[in-house]
Amino acid sequence: MSNQPAKDGIPLRSPQDAAGAAAAAVALPREAVDEAVVANRSASRHTTAEAEKRLRRRYAAQRRFKAYGITAIAIAVGALLWLLITLLANGLSAFQQTYIRLEVTLDPALVDPRGDRSEESIRTGDFGGAIRQALRERFPDVVGRERLRNLFGLLSSGAEFDVRDKVLADPSLIGTKQTFWVLASTDVDMLRKGFFERQPDGGAGGRLNAEQVAWFDQLKAAGDLDLRFNKRFFTNADSREPEMVGILGGVVGSFLTLSVCLVLCFPFGVAAAIYLEEFAPKNWFTDLIEVNINNLAAVPSIIFGLLGLAVFLNFFGMPRSAPLVGGIVLALMSLPTIIIASRAALRAVPPSIREAAYGLGASKMQVVLHHVLPLGLPGMMTGSIIAMAQALGETAPLLMIGMVAFIVGIPKGLTDSATVLPVQIFMWADNPERGFVEKTSAAILVLLAFLLTMNAIAIFLRKKFERRW
Amino acid sequence: METPFSSAQPGTAPPPAVPLPNEPPSIVARNVNVWYGDKHAIKNVSIDIYRRQVTAFIGPSGCGKSTFLRVLNRMNDIIEGCRVTGKITLDGDDIYDPRLDVVQLRARVGMVFQKPNPFPKSIYDNVAYGPRIHGLTRSKKELDEIVEKSLRRAALWDEVKDRLDEPGTALSGGQQQRLCIARAIAVSPDVILMDEPCSALDPIATAKIEELMDELRQDYTIIIVTHSMQQAARVSQRTAFFHLGDLVEVGSTEQIFTRPQDRRTQDYITGRFG
Numbered sequence: 001m002s003n004q005p006a007k008d009g010i011p012l013r014s015p016q017d018a019a020g021a022a023a024a025a026v027a028l029p030r031e032a033v034d035e036a037v038v039a040n041r042s043a044s045r046h047t048t049a050e051a052e053k054r055l056r057r058r059y060a061a062q063r064r065f066k067a068y069g070i071t072a073i074a075i076a077v078g079a080l081l082w083l084l085i086t087l088l089a090n091g092l093s094a095f096q097q098t099y100i101r102l103e104v105t106l107d108p109a110l111v112d113p114r115g116d117r118s119e120e121s122i123r124t125g126d127f128g129g130a131i132r133q134a135l136r137e138r139f140p141d142v143v144g145r146e147r148l149r150n151l152f153g154l155l156s157s158g159a160e161f162d163v164r165d166k167v168l169a170d171p172s173l174i175g176t177k178q179t180f181w182v183l184a185s186t187d188v189d190m191l192r193k194g195f196f197e198r199q200p201d202g203g204a205g206g207r208l209n210a211e212q213v214a215w216f217d218q219l220k221a222a223g224d225l226d227l228r229f230n231k232r233f234f235t236n237a238d239s240r241e242p243e244m245v246g247i248l249g250g251v252v253g254s255f256l257t258l259s260v261c262l263v264l265c266f267p268f269g270v271a272a273a274i275y276l277e278e279f280a281p282k283n284w285f286t287d288l289i290e291v292n293i294n295n296l297a298a299v300p301s302i303i304f305g306l307l308g309l310a311v312f313l314n315f316f317g318m319p320r321s322a323p324l325v326g327g328i329v330l331a332l333m334s335l336p337t338i339i340i341a342s343r344a345a346l347r348a349v350p351p352s353i354r355e356a357a358y359g360l361g362a363s364k365m366q367v368v369l370h371h372v373l374p375l376g377l378p379g380m381m382t383g384s385i386i387a388m389a390q391a392l393g394e395t396a397p398l399l400m401i402g403m404v405a406f407i408v409g410i411p412k413g414l415t416d417s418a419t420v421l422p423v424q425i426f427m428w429a430d431n432p433e434r435g436f437v438e439k440t441s442a443a444i445l446v447l448l449a450f451l452l453t454m455n456a457i458a459i460f461l462r463k464k465f466e467r468r469w
Numbered sequence: 470m471e472t473p474f475s476s477a478q479p480g481t482a483p484p485p486a487v488p489l490p491n492e493p494p495s496i497v498a499r500n501v502n503v504w505y506g507d508k509h510a511i512k513n514v515s516i517d518i519y520r521r522q523v524t525a526f527i528g529p530s531g532c533g534k535s536t537f538l539r540v541l542n543r544m545n546d547i548i549e550g551c552r553v554t555g556k557i558t559l560d561g562d563d564i565y566d567p568r569l570d571v572v573q574l575r576a577r578v579g580m581v582f583q584k585p586n587p588f589p590k591s592i593y594d595n596v597a598y599g600p601r602i603h604g605l606t607r608s609k610k611e612l613d614e615i616v617e618k619s620l621r622r623a624a625l626w627d628e629v630k631d632r633l634d635e636p637g638t639a640l641s642g643g644q645q646q647r648l649c650i651a652r653a654i655a656v657s658p659d660v661i662l663m664d665e666p667c668s669a670l671d672p673i674a675t676a677k678i679e680e681l682m683d684e685l686r687q688d689y690t691i692i693i694v695t696h697s698m699q700q701a702a703r704v705s706q707r708t709a710f711f712h713l714g715d716l717v718e719v720g721s722t723e724q725i726f727t728r729p730q731d732r733r734t735q736d737y738i739t740g741r742f743g
Binding site for chain 1: 542544547549573574575576580586587588589602603649652653656
């Protein structure tokens with residue numbers, strides 16, 4: 001090939017010619033050499049007009065290729081930004097909630113029915129009545145059942161719990177008059193945040209009538225109605241009322257489920273990968289296992305949910321909606337991913353390291369434990385964390401094992417009924433009330449924050465333990 | 470193929486230039502054949518390797534010299550589909566005897582590879598690894614001594630004594646290769662196999678390694694595979710020429726380079742192919 005005659009009619013110079021030219025050049029003065037070089041330039045087949053055209057075409061192709069890449073990245077980043085901006089626009093408001101300031105008289109007859117200031121007595125106290133009384137005092141001219149019901153509709157049904165908790169913490173408040181910020185209803189909240197449009201008849205959003213809007217304006221003008229940080233969103237579990245929902249139930253459920261999942265699939269996945277990659281003989285049986293692991297990684301996750309339902313719930317009689325079962329199902333789902341990632345990490349360990357260890361007389365076990373595993377571990381951890389992040393976002397298999405139930409309590413153990421963050425999002429998204437829209441977006445933001453954190457940990461671990469060779 | 474033994478076969482006619490030692494050979498290989506699957510990589514090779522000498526294996530690429538080197542400490546065991554027949558003994562022990570422990574064999578026959586391959590651990594741990602896994606030391610002090618002695622023997626001590634806990638991979642290429650030699654001699658093997666140890670090094674580092682080999686041969690049997698005939702001529706006392714899986718000729722280095730018996734050897738060393 002090297003001696004191929006020039007297609008363009010320019011003959012290749014033989015090495016002898018070149019050597020001769022160089023020898024002749026030595027004898028020439030510098031200017032003459034320069035001239036000769038310039039004159040000789042056109043003689044090269046790589047400097048003809050046609051060759052330069054070819055060169056330009058090559059660079060143009062390269063520029064085009066780069067442009068495609070940049071376009072693809074721009075589209076991806078744009079789509080991501082759009083998602084994020086939409087979520088932030090919809091969801092950020094959920095971190096604040098509308099409260100109404102009221103002067104509440106803590107009448108002992110209402111809030112402490114037994115009169116002994118004990119916890120049981122206060123728990124049975126009618127704080128709702130006390131708050132309603134305070135609201136009536138704020139608007140003394142409101143009379144009549146219908147109008148009073150509208151007035152009380154400004155308050156959330158959960159308003160009394162905050163006041164009760166404060167009194168429980170300090171029973172000496174009983175009998176005094178105190179200022180409380182009490183939770184407003186979701187409709188008031190929506191109006192305050194501007195999600196309800198005012199109607200020509202004076203009402204708003206089809207949920208508040210003219211008189212309610214008037215009270216709202218009056219309270220707002222007096223500074224008695226304002227947005228405050230929504231702590232409840234981080235400390236509560238699910239609720240029927242959008243102003244009272246929180247994600248803690250879902251977060252704790254996700255944490256418990258993922259803990260079970262990690263404890264099950266990391267050791268099993270890594271052990272399987274090490275055995276398959278380092279110890280197993282290469283024959284049709286291990287090939288079959290490998291193919292099936294790859295197939296399992298591609299099985300739709302809902303199938304794993306059905307498996308969990310059939311095997312763990314129906315056959316073994318494990319509790320429904322429990323993080324334990326959810327974790328087992330997610331572990332089955334993550335196992336192939338972890339095995340594949342771990343095998344890739346082991347395969348990436350350079351053979352020269354293995355050879356060095358074998359050459360020193362290390363046994364197979366020592367080679368694997370002392371050298372291959374430490375070098376492969378960052379990759380294994382990264383793979384596992386990414387599998388965990390996938391499991392964190394998984395909804396479908398958990399629907400099948402009953403983790404989609406409406407659960408108001410925060411799960412306390414692995415066998416308690418629980419739900420997880422993505423299922424919580426799914427349920428809220430299903431809810432038609434306007435107040436749930438922002439909560440759904442906010443929960444998605446929290447889920448994304450968790451995923452980003454996990455991926456950041458994965459990158460950190462990889463950088464920390466990565467060793468160069 | 471004709472039988473590749475020349476008159477330089479040890480025991481029959483010792484070459485005059487380098488007199489053979491009076492002791493029996495350390496490694497004796499008889500009728501060794503190696504197959505990779507269907508490929509016949511080593512064909513009926515018989516050779517004796519003597520103590521306290523550097524034996525060089527030379528030959529064109531793919532001639533089987535590296536393969537034969539790896540047969541000597543059974544590094545070929547790791548390769549799938551590799552089959553070895555014939556008999557190789559190390560100080561009288563058949564190294565392909567199923568009862569022989571390969572871990573023990575590799576402790577007796579150390580190896581230095583083409584590309585410096587220190588572990589991604591500290592310099593100290595690199596050298597201490599072999600003694601540790603073989604349980605050669607009882608105390609930290611003893612281990613420290615072995616590490617220092619090995620690094621001194623590998624002519625690396627003065628360069629690294631103040632930074633033993635730095636990673637071995639941070640050293641220069643030549644230093645890394647000397648670290649690998651120190652690592653190999655820390656196990657105190659009888660034989661050191663070197664598979665083109667200088668091919669990734671610059672001339673100065675190469676000179677250092679060659680100097681080191683000359684010193685190490687006081688205590689060790691050294692076998693080196695090399696592409697460079699000059700290197701073989703410089704460092705070795707005996708040279709074996711491989712071609713297409715055959716051992717064409719073996720004899721004293723001087724005899725091989727000055728009076729080769731076989732036509733192929735002559736063609737190779739005069740640069741007609743290779």
